[in-house]
Amino acid sequence: MHGSIDIIRKQVPVLSLVACTGLLVGAWRFTTTDVAPLPLAVKSPAQATQRTIRVGVMPEPARTVSIEISGPFRIRPVGSDKLLFEGSKLASTNVTATAKGIKLGKRELAATRVEIIPTDSPAVWVDGHQYRGRVRLFRQPGGLVLAVNVLPLEDYIASVVDSEMPADFPDEARQAQAIVARTYAVYQMKLAGPNAVLDLYASTRSQKYLGFQYRATDGRLLAGESAASRRISAATDGRICTYRGEVFCTYYCAVCGGMTVRGTDVFSDSAPPLQPVPCNWCKDARLYRWTANISKRDLQADLDPLLRRDGNQPGPLNSVSVVRAKGKDALPEFDLRAERQTVRVTGAELRQALVARGLYSSRFTVEDKGKTFLISGRGHGHGVGLCQWGARGLAIAGKNCDQILQYYYPGAKVTKLR
Numbered sequence: 553m554h555g556s557i558d559i560i561r562k563q564v565p566v567l568s569l570v571a572c573t574g575l576l577v578g579a580w581r582f583t584t585t586d587v588a589p590l591p592l593a594v595k596s597p598a599q600a601t602q603r604t605i606r607v608g609v610m611p612e613p614a615r616t617v618s619i620e621i622s623g624p625f626r627i628r629p630v631g632s633d634k635l636l637f638e639g640s641k642l643a644s645t646n647v648t649a650t651a652k653g654i655k656l657g658k659r660e661l662a663a664t665r666v667e668i669i670p671t672d673s674p675a676v677w678v679d680g681h682q683y684r685g686r687v688r689l690f691r692q693p694g695g696l697v698l699a700v701n702v703l704p705l706e707d708y709i710a711s712v713v714d715s716e717m718p719a720d721f722p723d724e725a726r727q728a729q730a731i732v733a734r735t736y737a738v739y740q741m742k743l744a745g746p747n748a749v750l751d752l753y754a755s756t757r758s759q760k761y762l763g764f765q766y767r768a769t770d771g772r773l774l775a776g777e778s779a780a781s782r783r784i785s786a787a788t789d790g791r792i793c794t795y796r797g798e799v800f801c802t803y804y805c806a807v808c809g810g811m812t813v814r815g816t817d818v819f820s821d822s823a824p825p826l827q828p829v830p831c832n833w834c835k836d837a838r839l840y841r842w843t844a845n846i847s848k849r850d851l852q853a854d855l856d857p858l859l860r861r862d863g864n865q866p867g868p869l870n871s872v873s874v875v876r877a878k879g880k881d882a883l884p885e886f887d888l889r890a891e892r893q894t895v896r897v898t899g900a901e902l903r904q905a906l907v908a909r910g911l912y913s914s915r916f917t918v919e920d921k922g923k924t925f926l927i928s929g930r931g932h933g934h935g936v937g938l939c940q941w942g943a944r945g946l947a948i949a950g951k952n953c954d955q956i957l958q959y960y961y962p963g964a965k966v967t968k969l970r
Contacts, residue, residue, distance in 0.1 A: 602704045602705075602706075603704065603705040603706075603969070604685070604702055604703060604704055604705065605702070605703065605704075605705045605708050605737055605741060605751050605752075606688075606700050606701070606702050606744075606748070606749070606750045606751045607700065607701045607702075607703070607708065607750065607751065607752060607753070607754050607761055608698065608699075608700050608749075608750040608752070608753045608754065609678050609679070609681065609683065609687075609699050609700065609701050609753075609754045609761075609763070610678075610679070610698060610699050610754075611753070611755055611757065612698075613690075613692040613694075613696035613697060613698040614696060614697060614698075615648065615695065615696060615697070616646045616647065616648055616697070617646070617647040617648075617678060617679060617689070617697045617699050618644055618645070618646060618647075618677075618678070618679050618680070619642065619644070619645050619646075619647050619656065619668070619676070619677065619678060619687075619689075619699075620642060620643065620644045620645070620676075620677035621639070621641055621642035621668065621670060621675055621676050621677070622641055622675045622676075622677070622682070623640075623641055623670055623671060623672050623675040624638075624639070624640050624641070624670070624671040624672070625638065625639060625641075625642065625668055625669060625670045625671065625675065625676070626638045626668075626669045626671075627656075627661065627666055627667065627668050627669070628666065628667055628669065629663040629665060629666055629667070630663075630665040630666065630667050630688055630690075631665075636661045636662075636663060636666060637656070637659060637661060642656070644677075645657040647689055647697050647699075648695075648697060649691040649692070649695045649696060649697050650691075653666075653691060654666055654689050654691055654697065664690070664691040665688065665689075665690050665691070666688065666689050667686055667687070667688045667689075667702075668686060668687045668688075668689070669686050670686070673685055673686075673703075674763075674764040674765075676701075678699045678701070679699075680766055680767040681762065681763040681764075681765075681766040681767075681776070682763055682764045682765045682766065682776075683701040683703065683763040683764060684701075684703045684704070684707045684763070684764050685701060685702050685703025685704065685707065686701070686702045686703070687699055687700070687701055687702070688700045688701075688702060688749075690749055698749065698750075700749060700750045701754070701763070705734070705737065705738075706785050706786070706789060706790075707777075707785075708737065708761065709730055709733055709734050709737070709785045709788075710777045710781045710782040710784070710785040711761050711762055711763060711764065711776045711777040711781070712729075712730075712733045712737075712759055712760065712761050713726055713729055713730050713733065713777075713781040713784050713785060714762070714775070714776065714777050714778055714780075714781040715759075715760040715761055715762040715776060716729060716733065716759060716760050716940070717729045717940055719778060719780060719781075721940075721943075721944045721947070722944060722947035722948060723784065723947075724943075724946075724947040724951065724952050724953045724956065725940075725943040725944045725946070725947040725953075725956065726780075726781070726784045727784055727787060727788050727953035728938065728943050728947075728953045728956040728957050729784075729804075729938075729940065729943065730784050730785055730787075730788040730791075731788050731791050731792060731793060731953070731957060731966065732793065732802045732804050732937070732938050732957070733759055734788070734790075734791065734792050735792040735793045735794075735799060735800070735801075735802040736752075736758075736759060736801060736802050736803070736804075737751070737752060737759075738792055738799050738969070739799050739800060739801045739802070740752040740758065740801075742799060761776075762776030762777075763776045763777075764776050764777060788953075790968045790969040790970075791966055791967070791968050791969075792966070792967055792968075792969060793825075793957060793961055793964045793965070793966060793967075794964065794965055794967045795823050795824060795825050795961075795963060795964050795965070797967075798823075800823035800825065800826075800964070801819070801821055801822075801823065802937055802938070802961065803815065803818075803819060803822075803826060803934065803936040803937040804936070804937040804938035804939070804940060804960075805931070805932070805933030805934055805935050805936060805937065805938070805939055805940065806837070806839070806931075806932040806933045806939075806940050806941065807834050807837040807839050807840055807913075807931045807932040807933065807939060807940070807941045807942075808831045808834060808931050808933075808935045808939035808941075808942060809831075809834070809839075809840055809841070809913060809915060809929075809930030809931025809932075809935065810830070810831055810832065810834070810835075810840070810930060810931075811828055811829070811830055811831060811935075812827075812828050812829050812831060812935055812936060812937065812939060812960065813828060813883060813914075813915075813934060813935035813936045814826070814827060814828045814882065814936075815827070815936045815937070817882060817883045818883070818900065818914075818934050818935075818936050819934075819936065822936070824963060825961035825962055825963045825964040826936055826937055826961070827962055829959065829960060829962065831939050831942040832945075833939070833941070833942040833943075833944070833945025833946050833949070834931075834939050834941035834942040834944075834945055835945070836941065836944075836945065837932070837941040839912050839913075839931065839932040840930065840931070840941075841928070841929070841930050842910070842912055842928075842929050842930070843926060843927065843928050843929070844906075844909055844910035844911055844926075844927045844929070845921070845924050845925075845926055845927075846906065846909050846924060846925050846927065847923060847924050848869060848923060848924065848925065850909065851869060851872070851906075851925055852868065852869045854905050854906055854908075854909065855869065855888060855902075855905055855906075857905070858888060858895060858897050858901060858902075858905055859888055859890050859893070859895055861895055862895075864890075864893050864895065866890035866891065866893050866895075867890050867891035867892075867893075868890060868891065869888065869889070869890050870889045870890060870891065871887075871888075871889045871920060872886055872887070872888055872889075872902075872918040872920075872925060873886065873887050873889070873918070874886055874917055874918065875887055875896065883898065883899050883900070883914055883915065884899050884915065885897065885898050885899065886898075886899065886902055886918070898914070899914035899915060899916065900914045900934075902914070903916075906927075911927060911929065912929060912931065912932040912933070913929055913930065913931040913932055913933060913934070913935060914934065914935070915929060915930055915931060915935065916928060916929030916930070917929075937960055937961065938956070938957070938960040938961070939960065942960070943956050943960070946959065954966055
């Protein structure tokens with residue numbers, strides 16, 4: 553989530569198949585359970601809790617969406633039983649918006665919100681990814697189309713586990729990932745409400761979700777989930793993190809670099825468990841420490857929008873200096889000096905401006921090397937909450953799933969949806 557984990561995911565071919573009892577939050581009821589190691593009982597997706605989630609599988613609405621259906625299907629308006637179209641399968645077809653509704657190839661459907669319901673799932677492909685469950689198509693303003701996958705929550709979690717965390721990470725770390733991902737999803741579902749088009753996105757804008765399978769750029773079919781990730785989802789079925797009986801947003805990152813970040817330094821909806829904790833468990837990550845060497849000319853060009861903030865008319869960039877943060881755990885700020893003007897920015901703002909230059913986190917120092925600036929940083933991602941590489945290290949050291957969660961979310965409890 554919020555940045556891919558710092559490891560090259562194994563591309564697995566598809567053939568080789570991620571204290572308040574009774575508290576009601578929206579439509580969700582939680583019951584507290586003892587925090588104990590989770591068993592690795594195997595369940596099939598059909599046995600898992602069948603709550604559905606709505607996932608936006610496109611980063612934004614588009615002029616054209618590619619749809620393919622590999623088996624029998626029906627199409628109806630969202631929320632209606634009216635049959636608009638049915639077939640035995642559908643070859644790759646472009647979906648576009650029209651003045652009257654939505655068009656599949658040459659067939660126009662007189663509805664602005666339609667749902668593809670396959671007889672057997674998974675069957676529906678959207679832009680090279682095949683998904684379990686159903687797919688909804690929404691006509692959007694400006695002649696655009698948006699695709700949303702509606703599927704059981706536990707099937708979604710099985711894919712997120714493999715999409716977010718490598719298959720060779722220990723089971724205890726992957727169980728923690730499943731619980732954290734499920735909690736994040738439930739929190740977003742609560743925020744979205746029943747009338748929203750979607751609950752979250754399939755990218756690191758929310759958390760990574762590759763679906764059931766997908767086509768690589770070289771044409772190979774790769775698995776978006778696996779028997780192992782389905783087992784992890786089933787073993788943690790319905791379990792989430794709460795604080796004082798409330799679900800909270802369980803942010804997580806790839807590599808914290810030695811210390812997690814206070815949630816309130818980054819996110820406005822941060823909950824009390826998102827406290828900074830020391831982490832000596834992610835040292836094996838490639839991006840535990842990193843450097844980037846950027847020419848002054850490139851840096852000037854990239855930082856120009858920040859330098860011109862508040863109507864400034866900056867000259868050449870003279871220096872980038874760190875402002876000592878308030879408290880050892882706080883994120884640093886930086887002063888950008890261009891001739892007589894100084895603009896103060898956060899590490900997050902600086903990272904966003906320079907992300908294409910190889911800045912992987914918001915915690916770094918800047919050293920003037922004459923014609924270049926040497927940036928030395930630590931970690932990958934925003935640094936808040938569970939550190940995925942740290943969870944791996946803790947699991948290798950013998951910690952179980954719940955101990956990992958207690959470490960990265962102090963004060964939180966593991967509860968079960970009912």
